[in-house]
Amino acid sequence: MTNHWIDIKNSDCILIMGSNAAENHPISFKYVIEAQQNGTTLISVDPRFTRTSSKADLYTALRSGSDIAFLGGMIRYILDNNLYDKDYVALYTNGSFIVDQSFDFKNGLFSGYDANAHKYDKSKWAFEKDKYGVPKMDRSLKNPRCVFQLLKKHYSRYSTKLVSTITGTSEKDLLTVYKTYAATGKTGKAGTIMYAMGWTQHTVGTQNIRTMAIIQLLLGNMGVAGGGVNALRGESNVQGSTDHCLLWHIWPGYLKTPRASDTSLTVYNDKYTPKSNDPQSANWWQNYPKYSVSLLKSFFGENANQGNEFGYSWLPKADDGKVYSWLDLFDEMYNGGIKGFFAWGQNPACSGTNANKTRAALKNLDWMVNTNIFDNETGSFWRGPGMDPATVKTEVFFLPACVSVEKEGSITNSGRWMQWRYQGPKPLGNSLSDGDIILMLGEKLKELYTKDPGVFADPILNLKWDYVTGGVYDPHKVAKEINGYFLQDVTIKGKTYAKGTLVPSFAFLQSDGSTSSANWLYCNSYTEKGNLSARRGQEDAVNKIGLYPQFAWCWPVNRRIIYNRASVDAKGNPWNPDRWVIKWTGEKWVGDVPDGGWPPLETADGFKNPKTKHAFIMRKHGHAQIFGPGLNDGPFPEHYEPLECPVEKNFMNAQRINPTAPVYGGKADEWATCDPRYPYVGTTYRVVEHWQTGVMTRHQAWLLEMQPQMFVEMSVELGQLKGIKNGERVKVTSPRGEVVATAIVTKRFRPFKVGGGVVHQVGMPWHFGWEFPKSGKEESANLLTPSTGDPNTRIPETKAFMVNVVKI
Amino acid sequence: MDFTRRQFIQVTGATAAGLAVSGLGFDLKPIKAHAQMLKTVSAKQTISICPYCAVGCGVIVYTSQKGDGRVIDIEGDPDHVINRGSLCSKGAALAQLSENKLRVTDPMYRAPYSKEWKTVSWDWALTEIAKRVKATRDASFVRSNAKGQVVNHTTAIASVGSAAMDNEECWIYQALMRSLGLVYLEHQARI
Numbered sequence: 001m002t003n004h005w006i007d008i009k010n011s012d013c014i015l016i017m018g019s020n021a022a023e024n025h026p027i028s029f030k031y032v033i034e035a036q037q038n039g040t041t042l043i044s045v046d047p048r049f050t051r052t053s054s055k056a057d058l059y060t061a062l063r064s065g066s067d068i069a070f071l072g073g074m075i076r077y078i079l080d081n082n083l084y085d086k087d088y089v090a091l092y093t094n095g096s097f098i099v100d101q102s103f104d105f106k107n108g109l110f111s112g113y114d115a116n117a118h119k120y121d122k123s124k125w126a127f128e129k130d131k132y133g134v135p136k137m138d139r140s141l142k143n144p145r146c147v148f149q150l151l152k153k154h155y156s157r158y159s160t161k162l163v164s165t166i167t168g169t170s171e172k173d174l175l176t177v178y179k180t181y182a183a184t185g186k187t188g189k190a191g192t193i194m195y196a197m198g199w200t201q202h203t204v205g206t207q208n209i210r211t212m213a214i215i216q217l218l219l220g221n222m223g224v225a226g227g228g229v230n231a232l233r234g235e236s237n238v239q240g241s242t243d244h245c246l247l248w249h250i251w252p253g254y255l256k257t258p259r260a261s262d263t264s265l266t267v268y269n270d271k272y273t274p275k276s277n278d279p280q281s282a283n284w285w286q287n288y289p290k291y292s293v294s295l296l297k298s299f300f301g302e303n304a305n306q307g308n309e310f311g312y313s314w315l316p317k318a319d320d321g322k323v324y325s326w327l328d329l330f331d332e333m334y335n336g337g338i339k340g341f342f343a344w345g346q347n348p349a350c351s352g353t354n355a356n357k358t359r360a361a362l363k364n365l366d367w368m369v370n371t372n373i374f375d376n377e378t379g380s381f382w383r384g385p386g387m388d389p390a391t392v393k394t395e396v397f398f399l400p401a402c403v404s405v406e407k408e409g410s411i412t413n414s415g416r417w418m419q420w421r422y423q424g425p426k427p428l429g430n431s432l433s434d435g436d437i438i439l440m441l442g443e444k445l446k447e448l449y450t451k452d453p454g455v456f457a458d459p460i461l462n463l464k465w466d467y468v469t470g471g472v473y474d475p476h477k478v479a480k481e482i483n484g485y486f487l488q489d490v491t492i493k494g495k496t497y498a499k500g501t502l503v504p505s506f507a508f509l510q511s512d513g514s515t516s517s518a519n520w521l522y523c524n525s526y527t528e529k530g531n532l533s534a535r536r537g538q539e540d541a542v543n544k545i546g547l548y549p550q551f552a553w554c555w556p557v558n559r560r561i562i563y564n565r566a567s568v569d570a571k572g573n574p575w576n577p578d579r580w581v582i583k584w585t586g587e588k589w590v591g592d593v594p595d596g597g598w599p600p601l602e603t604a605d606g607f608k609n610p611k612t613k614h615a616f617i618m619r620k621h622g623h624a625q626i627f628g629p630g631l632n633d634g635p636f637p638e639h640y641e642p643l644e645c646p647v648e649k650n651f652m653n654a655q656r657i658n659p660t661a662p663v664y665g666g667k668a669d670e671w672a673t674c675d676p677r678y679p680y681v682g683t684t685y686r687v688v689e690h691w692q693t694g695v696m697t698r699h700q701a702w703l704l705e706m707q708p709q710m711f712v713e714m715s716v717e718l719g720q721l722k723g724i725k726n727g728e729r730v731k732v733t734s735p736r737g738e739v740v741a742t743a744i745v746t747k748r749f750r751p752f753k754v755g756g757g758v759v760h761q762v763g764m765p766w767h768f769g770w771e772f773p774k775s776g777k778e779e780s781a782n783l784l785t786p787s788t789g790d791p792n793t794r795i796p797e798t799k800a801f802m803v804n805v806v807k808i
Numbered sequence: 809m810d811f812t813r814r815q816f817i818q819v820t821g822a823t824a825a826g827l828a829v830s831g832l833g834f835d836l837k838p839i840k841a842h843a844q845m846l847k848t849v850s851a852k853q854t855i856s857i858c859p860y861c862a863v864g865c866g867v868i869v870y871t872s873q874k875g876d877g878r879v880i881d882i883e884g885d886p887d888h889v890i891n892r893g894s895l896c897s898k899g900a901a902l903a904q905l906s907e908n909k910l911r912v913t914d915p916m917y918r919a920p921y922s923k924e925w926k927t928v929s930w931d932w933a934l935t936e937i938a939k940r941v942k943a944t945r946d947a948s949f950v951r952s953n954a955k956g957q958v959v960n961h962t963t964a965i966a967s968v969g970s971a972a973m974d975n976e977e978c979w980i981y982q983a984l985m986r987s988l989g990l991v992y993l994e995h996q997a998r999i
Contacts, residue, residue, distance in 0.1 A: 005863055005864070005890050006889065006890060024861060025861050025862075025863050026863075026896035026897075027863045027865050027890065027891045027894055027895070027896060028863055030891070030892070030894060201999075232861075232862070233861075233862035234861055234862060234996075235860075235861070235862060235971035235972065235996055236857065236858060236859045236860060236861065236862055236864070236971070236972070237862075237971050237972065237973065237974065237975065237978070238862060238971035238996055238997055239862060240971075240974075240975040240978060241970065241971040241973065241975075241978045241995055241996070241997060242971075242997040243975075244975060244978040244979050244982060245982065246969070246970070246971075246978055246981065246982050246993060246994070246995040246997070247993065247994060247995065247997060247998060248991055248992060248993050248994060252979065252982065257991075260953050260955070260957035260958070260959050261957060263957060263958065299983055299986075299987070313958060313960065314960065314987070315960070315986055315987075316959065316960055316961035316962075316986060316989045316990065316991050317957070317958065317959040317960065317961060318959075318961070318991050319953055319959065324963075324991050324992050324993075324994075325994060325998055326968070326994045326998040326999055329966050329968070329992045329994055332963070332966075332992070333966065337963060337964065338963070338964055338965070338966050338992065339944045339948070339964045339965065340940060340941060340944040340945075340964060340965040340966075341965070341966050341967070341968075342965075342966070342967035342968070342969065342985075343968055343969060344967060344968065344969025344970045344973070344981065344995075345969045345970030345971075345972035345973055346968050346969040346970050346971075346972075346995065346996060348968055351996070351999060352999060353999070366940070366944065367937075367940045367944075369937055371969070371970075372912075373905070373911055373912070374908075374910055374911060374912060375912055375916075375925075380918075380925075382918065383923070389921065389922065389923045390921050390923070391921070392920075392921065393920045393921060394920065395917070395918065395919060395920055395940075396917070396918040397915065397916075397917055397933050397936070397937055398912060398915060398916040398917070398918075398925065399915055399933065400911070400912040400913050400914060400915060400916075403859070403905050403906045403911075404856060404857075404859040404972075404974075405854075405856050405867075405869045405879065405882065405902070405906050406906065407974070409974030409975065409976045409977060410974055410975045410976065411857055411859075411864070411974055411975060412975060413857075413862050413863060413864025413890075414862035414863065414864070415864070417864055418975065419857045419864055419866075421855070421856040421857050421974070422854040422855055422856060423854065424852070424854045424856065424869035424870075424871040424879060424906075425869075425871045425877055425878050425879055425906065426877060428878075428906065428911055428913055429911075429913025429914065430913050430914045430915075430930065431911070431912075431913050432930070433977070434970070434973045434974070434977040434981070435973075435974070435976060435977045435980065437934075438977060438980050438981050438984055439980065440930070440934050441934055441937065441938065441984065442980070442984045444934050444935060444937075444938035445938050445941060445942065445984075445988070447938075448938050448939070448942050449942070452942075454942060454945075454946040455945070455946040455949040455951075456949060456951065456960060456989075459960070459986075459987040459988075459989070460987050460988065463983060463984070463987040465980075467980060475974065475976040475977075478976035478977075478979055478980055479975070479976050481979075482975065482976065482979055518979055518983075519979065522975075536887065538887070538889065548889045551889045688896055688897050688898070689897050689898065690898075691860050691861070691898055692996075696859070696860070696905060696972075697898060697901075699908055699910045699911075700901050700904040700905060700908065701904060702897075702901045702904060703897065703898065703901050703904075706897065772910070793998070794998065795998060795999060796999060798999075
């Protein structure tokens with residue numbers, strides 16, 4: 001979230017699309033309802049009438065996988081009716097940037113497409129630069145090659161009529177939603193979006209969110225109270241685990257995983273440190289080497305020095321051009337390339353897309369380690385449906401983890417708040433915290449490699465591993481390492497910071513090895529002032545918008561609303577004086593921690609301020625990106641159909657699916673589009689009583705009693721068509737698997753009119769698995785979902801696919 | 809006078825409806841007060857954050873300081889500025905996660921082609937895992953790729969997990985995996 005949970009109450013219009021917050025983030029609704037009571041309009045857009053929809057002032061349905069068409073129509077509506085915030089767009093976005101002549105869009109393809117490689121040459125999407133290398137701009141937004149004019153041209157095709165044909169939403173409903181939400185473009189008004197996996201789990205996932213980000217920028221909704229682009233993250237610490245980069249492509253703090261061609265630390269730092277020639281651009285990532293070197297110092301401690309490039313060569317490099325994401329990992333395992341596997345607090349046999357392929361892949365392993373609270377479908381895959389244990393060679397180790405209330409440490413919520421938890425009871429039986437298990441395993445490996453160095457023992461033996469106090473894992477020691485230390489006396493701006501003290505914030509980190517920080521984003525969380533994440537201050541900030549700056553700690557540097565430098569006009573006066581986030585007093589900023597402390601763009605007299613910086617400090621050119629030339633599938637979002645879809649053609653352009661979407665071609669990856677055997681759109685979702693694959697809820701008596709069974713929801717019309725009655729058990733099939741479920745025949749789903757025909761959609765939860773309840777009959781919806789995903793993130797497309805439903 | 813639990817609830821329900829003294833002719837206030845006390849007397853209170861979704865609601869954990877030292881109850885924390893004491897159905901059932909007979913509390917091992925788990929010790933499990941990690945890693949480790957570029961990685965071991973771990977655990981986990989040379993390193997954020 002760019003904003004945070006409490007901030008939802010500050011919104012004038014709340015759009016919930018791609019999520020069902022009332023069901024899956026129930027306490028967020030405390031603030032949605034508070035806003036509604038103060039006159040805020042709640043809009044719910046969802047294929048199904050959900051619990052969120054039941055609270056909405058305005059509800060309409062769209063077919064799964066048509067969100068870009070829906071939102072693209074809103075962009076056109078905003079532009080056609082001059083409802084955008086012109087000052088905001090001109091000052092803070094790249095709407096004014098001039099795009100090079102090589103950029104074009106024809107027949108559903110952007111310029112630079114390589115049809116053999118299914119990839120774009122992104123150099124065709126560059127900005128024109130002046131003689132100093134600074135992008136040329138036209139703040140009047142009139143130049144026909146400026147981003148704003150190209151945006152207009154791109155979305156001129158998204159007429160309400162055409163959008164309605166694609167989405168199945170009536171033109172009347174589209175216009176009502178557009179008009180209501182676009183009203184937040186008025187200066188001082190704020191609109192917010194609450195989205196989740198309903199947007200990310202598509203072959204156009206990233207571009208779904210980009211489309212909304214463009215809307216938010218056009219309407220001036222970024223950086224303000226009650227605005228932002230707010231991803232409702234689904235796991236208690238998925239924000240923190242992402243910040244610490246438990247992902248193949250990034251290192252802690254969103255640094256890049258080096259590629260094989262990054263042959264030295266110097267080459268690596270040069271490649272990933274953006275350079276701007278604009279003196280007015282803060283270009284914050286210019287500090288990259290300070291963060292990478294401080295990270296290496298945390299990895300390897302005293303063993304990292306200038307002479308060995310701080311241990312850079314000890315860490316693994318990814319081969320250039322190769323992707324090691326979830327889909328690719330299980331594809332490699334399915335093909336026999338992976339021999340050893342850890343499933344740590346995760347249940348891929350149910351959670352991953354195309355679960356039958358995942359389950360078959362596990363048979364190819366020599367060994368697996370499954371760490372969890374309960375046994376699950378992954379660790380016990382060898383005794384699952386269709387498996388004969390006598391033919392499965394895989395050795396499996398199950399390591400019992402304790403539950404969260406039995407240990408101490410911090411987690412980071414969706415609003416970026418790092419919150420400290422304390423130990424209640426001791427771990428049950430012989431279960432242990434993940435921290436203890438990881439430390440003990442590391443110690444065993446260090447012992448083993450000390451006795452027999454084997455192959456390249458250096459990184460293992462040099463790894464800093466001193467996080468024990470009194471023989472057990474000490475979360476405080478790690479939390480301090482994450483913040484970072486001065487490793488020698490360091491003098492900054494005349495003040496000396498003593499060796500061994502904690503670094504006050506990331507502005508103090510150095511690239512010469514004199515500081516450590518295991519994650520620069522968290523530098524400032526645990527300082528000489530103490531553990532700031534454990535704070536419980538009840539006082540709100542001076543602006544009284546619910547920031548609670550002394551309660552817990554949030555990254556970066558306790559800034560509660562990021563991009564807040566865009567919440568003010570050029571002189572530093574808030575767009576909305578009643579719900580201001582920051583404001584310039586003439587000498588300094590007050591309110592939230594400002595996004596960079598530089599003065600506003602203009603002085604009080606209206607002259608350009610010589611010391612100012614552009615507002616979006618994390619962007620190389622200092623401006624938010626309406627035109628996004630860094631993505632793999634184009635600088636503007638475009639509607640493409642899901643890999644499996646119910647229409648023969650894309651009504652918007654000549655490409656049916658995203659031309660850069662990864663498609664896997666093995667036998668287990670079979671897919672079928674416009675196939676009469678699989679005539680209905682399928683989607684997946686969750687219920688409030690269960691969580692994810694259900695391992696942490698299916699084993700609880702109350703929750704299982706409330707939601708005991710796998711179900712499939714379908715419209716009354718589809719029920720009649722198939723002769724299926726409410727409560728009957730039915731079989732849902734896709735080219736990859738089948739699931740037995742109880743039919744819920746309901747008015748919550750309605751047939752869609754798409755392209756002149758009728759399209760039915762069904763939906764299922766993905767909380768179940770054969771291991772528990774003991775009947776073994778309740779299974780995962782991911783047995784049905786396809787092996788494809790977003791070309792940027794490779795998040796699988798589990799929200800739109802094709803199925804059949806038959807009576808048993 | 810003997811009461812079943814259901815009758816007791818009916819009676820206390822009636823007092824909640826506005827009768828200080830029940831129609832049965834005696835004052836239930838002391839019984840209610842005692843019931844309140846039973847829950848927290850001799851319990852240690854600690855604060856935690858709910859482990860389900862990412863709203864980050866505060867909870868208070870009541871742990872017995874007598875007997876088994878286990879959780880008596882978990883409630884919403886009224887002083888938490890986000891949830892102000894509220895919890896959803898999952899958060900409200902949180903005590904059933906920690907106090908659950910289905911939890912596995914000892915390491916287990918399933919041998920190749922075996923039909924069953926057997927309970928093992930931590931030391932045996934971790935020693936055997938470390939041996940397998942070393943054997944697979946050393947047999948598959950790539951120092952340089954076909955172009956002669958140093959890669960120092962293994963693609964024969966993969967690890968997934970976990971958004972269920974604390975920040976500090978996440979950090980040491982990825983550090984260990986990366987020190988081993990893993991590049992297949994993924995978790996919930998990807999799906």
